[in-house]
Amino acid sequence: MTISFKSLGLSDSRVQQLESMGFEQPTEIQQKAIPELLANRDVVGQSQTGTGKTAAFSLPILEKIDPKASAVQALILTPTRELAQQVSSAIADFGNKHLQVLTVCGGQSIERQIRTLQRGVPLVVGTPGRVIDLLDRKKLDLSQVEWVVLDEADEMLSMGFIDDVKKILKQTPDQRTTACFSATMPREIRDLVDNFLKSPITLSVKQSNAAPSRIEQRVYMLPRNWSKIKALQPILEMEELEAGIIFVRTKRSAAEITNKLQANGHNVDEYHGDLNQNQRERLVQRFRDGQIQLVVATDIAARGLDVQDLSHVINYDLPDNAETYIHRIGRTGRAGKTGVALSLIQPADRHLLRRIERRLGERIDPSKIPSRADVEGKRIEKLKEQVQNTLTGERMASFLSLVNELSSEYDPQAIAAAALQMVYDESSPPWLHQDWDVPPADFSKPIKRKKNRRPNKSKTSNSSSRSSRKDVKKSVISHKSQ
Incomplete structure (x- = not known):
């Protein structure tokens, strides 16, 4: 029953x-x-x-x-x-x-x-x-x-x-x-x-099963003073992403991240409790039909996202509990397929990562945020594939007369290189031209595994300052408004 x-x-x-x-x-x-x-x-x-x-x-x-x-x-x-x-x-x-x-x-x-x-x-x-x-x-x-x-x-x-x-x-x-x-x-x-x-x-209640072995788990350690959106953009460029969910803590974060990713050309939308039923149903259907590649959602809202064949789950914000982490990444790698789970880790999040690793019984080795050279190499490889496909297309002949005309003044190889540069520059997102190369030293430092310390319970001059220090401590211990 x-x-x-x-x-x-x-x-x-x-x-x-x-x-x-x-x-x-x-x-x-x-x-x-x-x-x-x-x-x-x-x-x-x-x-x-x-x-x-x-x-x-x-x-x-x-x-x-x-x-x-x-x-x-x-x-x-x-x-x-x-x-x-x-x-x-x-x-x-x-x-x-x-x-x-x-x-x-x-x-x-x-x-x-x-x-x-x-x-x-x-x-x-x-x-x-x-x-x-x-x-x-x-x-x-x-x-x-x-x-x-x-x-x-x-x-x-x-x-x-x-x-x-x-x-x-x-x-x-x-x-x-x-x-x-x-x-x-x-x-x-x-x-x-x-x-x-x-x-x-x-x-x-019964404890959830551990994360399936068919899910590839990767964590990215963010350099200090780096925002998560700054790290996420080159990571997305390198992934063979078909469909995925980006998990955040709050509705406000979902809106902000969606806007930034859309501005950089990503096919992404947000899913949260402020949407009415018709809006939710339309978004889910578009996601299932492949019209949306990424959805940014909180854990609560994502319950209504029953979508099969997710290739990626991205923990933009780590959850407070390992069970939630397992539940999140379990949305990919279903029906015998493989999936990828990515997590962005700021220094204050490392204790959450240790908690997840203890629950999984394994360490998740950190991956390096892609460099500018990595991203540009990937984009040029994609451009090469596009050129190869275009060479067999029917419309190419209509541009040969233009090439012949320019060849009287310029070298044909230079003409081809200029055309490729135009296509590459026009398709490049704004962040690619900013200063974002990753400091390599940050990734050579091992994660220190120290026991959580109890907050300082000493008396203070007034209750307000005492509460303030507690909340600072708690924010360090557990780094979603929306």
């Missing part, structure tokens, strides 16, 4: 919204968690990122809260600001235009967040450091909270925020529904569950 979102107890309007986003069948963690949370039971879910846990906890909350109420009714804690932004974006997609979701984390104006809280907002997603800061300033009131979610609790533990989580939980009502999702269950998380959850239902 096939389990549907409707059979889990969700409303018709919610089910219709999910179907419009391409969600047809719930994942295992969604099947287990949604009915329990709708019944207001506390839940402990042992589940990796990429298994659909965001929908597992957010859909029941959306069914229960009053979107018009001004008091905070639901609080979702995440270890990093990037994950907080991802969760907020997903909830906005799952919800409706009348629901306001506030993301509270570092890297954003706290004054703006305070003004939003003063106007009233029913749902808050945030990092422990910023939530504590707002609580200390008496700007965040959790006295009417009915739902609390701890997302990736073990990551919050490893980053040193477990005491902050406990402090936050103590300021919420006892009569609340609490969900704790964690990939692993160390003793400290078990203790937290025992102290703050009421007779929770424990759920677990």
Whole structure:
């Protein structure tokens, strides 16, 4: 028997919204968690990122809260600001235009967040450091909270925020529904569950399989101060790319990258939650028909992109969890075919790469970003093929008279070279003429494998500066608005 979102107890309007986003069948963690949370039971879910846990906890909350109420009714804690932004974006997609979701984390104006809280907002997603800061300033009131979610609790533990989580939980009502999702269950998380959850239902899902061997995985280490788009352009020039997805963290990034790639002549479009159903269907059909070569999308939006025969998956932004990485690259190399998975790695992303390598049980050797000579050699080789094909074409005869006329004054070889140069220059993207050659020294340095250090928990002169340092630390530890 096939389990549907409707059979889990969700409303018709919610089910219709999910179907419009391409969600047809719930994942295992969604099947287990949604009915329990709708019944207001506390839940402990042992589940990796990429298994659909965001929908597992957010859909029941959306069914229960009053979107018009001004008091905070639901609080979702995440270890990093990037994950907080991802969760907020997903909830906005799952919800409706009348629901306001506030993301509270570092890297954003706290004054703006305070003004939003003063106007009233029913749902808050945030990092422990910023939530504590707002609580200390008496700007965040959790006295009417009915739902609390701890997302990736073990990551919050490893980053040193477990005491902050406990402090936050103590300021919420006892009569609340609490969900704790964690990939692993160390003793400290078990203790937290025992102290703050009421007779929770424990759920677990099977771990995804490792990445298939038929997928070629490559990582590109970016020199310091290099933007990812600067590295991506020569990489794309060298790839025999048929169809691919470029994964980013946020909708804003998807729009920016799409615009830049389109300006450089790439056949690319963006796919995100702001598109209506008709727009989504048309884009997917164009992608399947080969009218679009590349689609830039977030993980949430890409769920609606069920396209076969992808030759490439590109991790423009690495995911926070190895399971999501495996899920992403598993979109290529299907049905016995081979595929290519490329990842762009900035210095702050290296700990994420180490996490992925540990999960895969292997190291992914870094590849060198193509040089100007590499790209120009590839383009000239393509131009040679085009000339060879044209020499057998029927229209060539119409240009021979022009060559004969010019031959009275110029050498025929010079005429041919000038024509090729014109074609090459006109087809060259603007970035090819800019200074972008790769510093070779960056690729000779091995990746240092150091253990993650816990954030400095020393006292500071005020809570604002303490929160600021935490958020800087977290941004280093986990480098998607959109």
